[in-house]
Amino acid sequence: MTDISMVLLEYLRKNGLDQDSNFLKEGIRLLSEMVMDLEVSEQIRAGRYERNPERRTHRNGYRERLWETRVGEIPLQIPKLRSGNYFPSLLEPRRRSEKALLAVVQQAYIQGVSTRKVDALLQALGLTGIDKSKVSRICKELDGIVAAFRDRPLNDAYPYLWLDALYLKVRQNGRIVSLAVVIAIGVRTSGERDILGFDVGASEDEAFWLQFLRRLKERGLHGVRLITSDAHLGLKKALSQTMSETSWQRCRVHFMRNLLAYVPKRDKAMVAAAVRTIFAHLEREAAGQQLIEVASVLQQRWPKAANMLLEAEEDILCFMHFPQGHWRRIYSNNPLERLNKEIKRRTNVVGIFPDRNAVIRLVGALLIEIDDEWQIGRRYFSLASMKELLEPDDETKLAALPIPLAPIH
DSSP states (O other): OHHHHHHHHHHHHHTTTTSSTTHHHHHHHHHHHHHHHHHHHHHHTOOTTOOOTTOOOOEEEEEEEEEEETTEEEEEEEEEESSSOOOOTTSOOOOHHHHHHHHHHHHHHHTTOOOHHHHHHHHHHTOOSOOHHHHHHHHHHHHHHHHHHHHOOOOSOOSEEEEEEEEEEEEETTEEEEEEEEEEEEEOTTSOEEEEEEEEESSOOHHHHHHHHHHHHHTTOOOOOEEEEOOOHHHHHHHHHHOTTSEEEEOHHHHHHHHHTTSOGGGHHHHHHHHHHHHTOSSHHHHHHHHHHHHHHHHHHOHHHHHHHHHTHHHHHGGGGSOGGGHHHHSSSHHHHHHHHHHHHHHTTTOEESSHHHHHHHHHHHHHHHHHHHHHSOOSSOHHHHHHHHSOOTTTHHHHSOOOOOOOO
16 A cells, blocks of 8 residues: 555656646545556456466556536546446446436527526536537437437226426526426336336427326326325326326315415414314214214315305315225325425426426436335335235125216316
């Protein structure tokens, strides 16, 4: 180790780098190449010019690569082998989302979207310039991966389905607009979660949702017993045309927000507490009776809220027709809301996207990574509870029958 240190110090002094501003970059480059040389020697079981009966192959020149670090771009010469491949351990393959983020930032610069936030992000990534060919190459690779993810067949049955949307700012025809990103997640019969699909459109209107849902069915979506979402009119109309035979659960969280809009601020906490007593019951009939009693109390002071509660009875209590062990996760859109928050957290560093394709590229890369993490994580629902849903006993078969969507006025 002392010999290596002395060699390094002598080299730095010889090149005047001990007092140069490029000291850190050049030091990292030199140490990196030393590490690569040691790794190659270990892999081929022979040092440079060493005669060794255990040698597996020989060195075969170098390939140049720019290593993007927090201290700038460092040129490396990576050894090549006559047979086999070598990849330096210190160069971790770039994650898809990082590639997408890099592509978005560079694309923003190319199209003139230069902001302080983007400057700061570039510096954090250790980039010193914009390479248009690199942008094109990264985008092409990511677009193929995201397209394959969006178009993959859905071979499994998905008894549970959640639908929701979030909005991101995008530059379009010289203006900044908000585009809707709609996402669908589902739970397989095995109890595991999947991100089924996503799309980007101008708004959550009926036509956009209809196109999205039909595409899911074309890819093989089937076996859906319950859909959980908010009561967006465009979504409800699209569901009535594509999933009319499926039960629909109105998100309790969204419903409570809509209900409390008819209640003065000083009374919101009291009304919310009263409505929550409805969901404290473990039987559908008792919950329905409690809902009527709460509505009768609200009718005296907040008739609009009372009428809304009565009209939404079946929509907000639909989850009670399914296994009790699933209630906490199917009565609201919280599973998808958490996913949306993660996407917003990761996309906030971009701020304004240069175009729609950049949104698809980055959001798609993020969703692929999250979906991969779900596949190696714990089951969302246990096999036993899914069996209760799919093979109910005689006493619960009637309660588990799908309930059609209520007519949309």
